[in-house]
Amino acid sequence: MAWRQDILKDLGNHLQEIRKGGDRVILMGDFNENVQKGEIKKFMANNNLRNALIMRHGEEIILPATYDKGRHSVDMIAVSDDINPEAIKKAGCIPFYSYFISDHRGIYIDIDIEELF
Numbered sequence: 745m746a747w748r749q750d751i752l753k754d755l756g757n758h759l760q761e762i763r764k765g766g767d768r769v770i771l772m773g774d775f776n777e778n779v780q781k782g783e784i785k786k787f788m789a790n791n792n793l794r795n796a797l798i799m800r801h802g803e804e805i806i807l808p809a810t811y812d813k814g815r816h817s818v819d820m821i822a823v824s825d826d827i828n829p830e831a832i833k834k835a836g837c838i839p840f841y842s843y844f845i846s847d848h849r850g851i852y853i854d855i856d857i858e859e860l861f
Contacts, residue, residue: 752787759791768824768860769793774848778816780807793822796853800835810849812840821853831859 759769771793775784779795788794797820798805807817823832834854843850 748783752783756787756791759793763792763824768827769822770796770824770827770853770855771822772820772851773822774819776818779818779820780816784820788822792825794825796821796823796832797835797837797851799823799827799829800832800853808837808849810837810851812847819848819851821851823853828859831856 759771762769769791777784779785779788795807797807809815810817810819819837821835832853833856835852837849837851840847840849
């Protein structure tokens with residue numbers, strides 16, 4: 745879909761402007777597609793971002809479905825690849841419908857600010 749590519753291009757341009765100033769990025773979103781493949785994987789690589797859950801738990805982790813009618817993780821917290829992995833103390837997702845009404849799992853990270861900076 746051309747509109748998705750346009751949105752990712754605009755977001756990538758914005759992230760590059762932010763990074764020029766030396767800032768790090770934490771980006772959270774519902775990407776509506778498997779976050780480990782395709783356009784999202786390419787977007788992540790092009791913008792020096794890593795999936796925080798993978799960064800915390802390792803490349804071998806199998807990400808759970810985050811949409812209750814899906815089979816893949818479509819929600820993600822992405823972080824700049826220059827963020828110290830030790831700064832991410834916890835990362836995970838909560839069960840469907842456990843704390844709020846949504847067809848998506850809640851996802852979270854707990855960051856140690858002192859190790860982040």
